[in-house]
Amino acid sequence: MSDYILELKGITKIFPGVKALNNVQFQLKPGEVHALMGENGAGKSTFIKVITGVHKAEEGEMFLEGKKVDFKGPRDAQAAGIAAVYQHPTSYPHLTVAENIFMGHEIVKRGMLQWKTMNEEANKLLQQLNADFDSTAEMGTLSVAQQQMVEIAKALSTNAKIIILDEPTAALTKRESEELYRIVDKLKEEGVSIIFISHRFEDMYRLASRVTVFRDSQYIGTYDVNGITNADLIKAMVGREITELFPKPEVKIGKEMLRVENFSRTGYFRNVSFEVHAGEIVGLTGLVGAGRTEVVEAVCGITKPDSGKVYLEGQEIHIHTPSEAMDKGIILLPEDRQKEGLIMSWGLGRNVTLPTISKYAKSGFDNEKKERELSKELLEEVDTKAVDIFQPASSLSGGNQQKVVVAKALSQEMKVVIMDEPTKGVDVGAKAEIYAIMGDLAQKGYAIILISSEMPEILGMADRIIVMCNGRKTGELSREEATQEGILELAMEKGKNAGKEAR
């Protein structure tokens, strides 16, 4: 029994109307890194919340080092040595690192907070993690990767024996992910057991020794990472075989649609030029912060560039507002679905028709009947998994939210489609569907710009790849000549010299 540091048996968690977990089990060996995988909505997050005492399971038992435990709330779990680090660190951006680490369990002596001791303790923890910042730094000034490091330090400060990492690499660049791998290795050496949730196979292969798969709220199986193939794992997760993850159609590339010349915005990007043709998918990549999003936002009138020209079908155009860009057929699918792409509390239908309400309106008044018909049609076209068009966008999984964003774009007359990280936080099954939609759009003759940090996605989908670093275009590769190494080199090396000039 005590082979496992943590064991859960027959866990069932019921939310009003749905079984979020159905008789699932899980075993964690001491000192192992155990990956937990499954599509969005498979029940991973709920499961984690059961472990950390946030949710109480209706049925099932949990054993910690062989002893049955019953957590009444997150505090109990924390006291028992279980800590969770979430994808988006839930920290206090205006407080210092030390204040964040000791939030809730401050060191107190005679009723006074011992900041000196806490700062020293925090620095010790940070050194242990090889952090390159100090405990007095303000949390908000750190990168996401650094903030995660603080969260891990916080977990260590509570003497956690089990650390749960919930999609820690989703918001990290390649290099930052490497750093995280190193930290996880180190924690493992120190005997900490780790549960690791991720959509990235790369993470799993690199870190985990075993992997447990959930699908549709059920336990599917636990496998040795060395003993399972990629395809089998995907099959376990999705429940069917995905024949082709990147269904890139052969499209004859047409005339030039969009050309950007010498685009500059002080502090963000400098002298960026590129063009996209009809039917072409151009990948725009680079490390996070390289200025990719900033460039397309300036093209779409969301921010103003300092200088540079934009040509649409050979004609110079001047765009000052997002609606002007849309009128001309340049459609941006923004990076952050929840903050920029959708109104989460609104129904799907209203989200789809928001940019185009005026088109159907009769003398300024909404034509709701037409809106309902059109949004139904478009949402079905992209195969959204939804019950009706009135359910709020927040009720959908990430992949389906992305489809709603696509439907919203389809409601407009498009020429150039710019997709900024369209598969961020999206599970494998939905990813393949989004790639299929992208391929379809290219086939229909739209010019597509795909911004992505995910190497396989860029290599799999793009006809041509533009790499940026520190606000500059550092290279352009054709589909044939592009390799992972080649792109990385362009994304990192040249930046060291060019960076200072751009900023």
Added chain:
Amino acid sequence: MAGKSGRSINNVPEAPLKKMILSWEGILVVLLVLVNIFCAFYSEFYNLSSLLRQMPIYLAEVFLLLPMAYILVLGEIDISVGSIVCLTATMSCIVCNTGAPFIVVILTALAVGAVCGAVNGFILTRFTELPPMIVTLATQIIFRGIAEVVLGSGGSISATNTEGLILLTGKVGQVPYILFLLVVLAVIFAVVLGKSTFGRRVYAIGTNRLTAHYSGVHVQKIRFIIYTVMGVCSGICGLFLLSSSFGANTTTGKGFEMDAIAMAVFGGISSTGGKGNLAGGIISAFIIVCLRVGLGQRNVHAQVILLILGVLLICAVALPNIIGQARRAVKR
């Protein structure tokens, strides 16, 4: 990409009647009836004709509610309107006393209101990071300050040429003009907010300003228009106040902004933006007006009426919370 799964998504809306009965507006209508029954028992003088006769003095500030609802739906607030009312009443009284034709007096009130509103709108759209509460607090002080300077040491001005002003207090049968105008404007404001593309965009901005911006909504233009209209409506309010009191002083319109906000919030319009509709706000305005008339007839002190309204407001805001908690408790 035509629906590989062939999944069909429902697009038939819920029956509107069922929705309405359970809504906050439904509760408010019941409350309006109850308030009228209460007033009729409480005051022997309370009936339709006395209500219509005594209503106008309380109706003027309801004009502020209409655009204030838009501003609250935007997730913003304008606390300068009471001062705009004071300034428009003062300026139009001065113009009136010069013997100018009455149409000029009306235009003065509307124009002064529009300029004040546009000042708010300009500052807020030019410097988008500034919080509306602070900006309009500043203009609240500035606009009333200008009025006080104009009013001079006496602190008040009386209308000497009342001919035109009396016109405004006229009636068709028993129904005062002000009620007519208010109902017409209320319908227009409610329909535009609820049914027009403009209204939809206002909700979009109030719910998620960034998404609205990315979706091509002219966020700043819409905000500017609404703040300017807020000023114009303050001008209408100021004009009616002038016509009912034949003058203006430094306290004219004081606290009106809070009354307008209270009516809106009581009517179910969330001060955090994106929620509520004008129907609720207008019903709640009439609840308050009826209560004021009824209690006023028995000489209940104005402060006591305010106290009652305050308690009602807290109940209205807390009620959805209490209901939610009760529901959760039952589920457990």
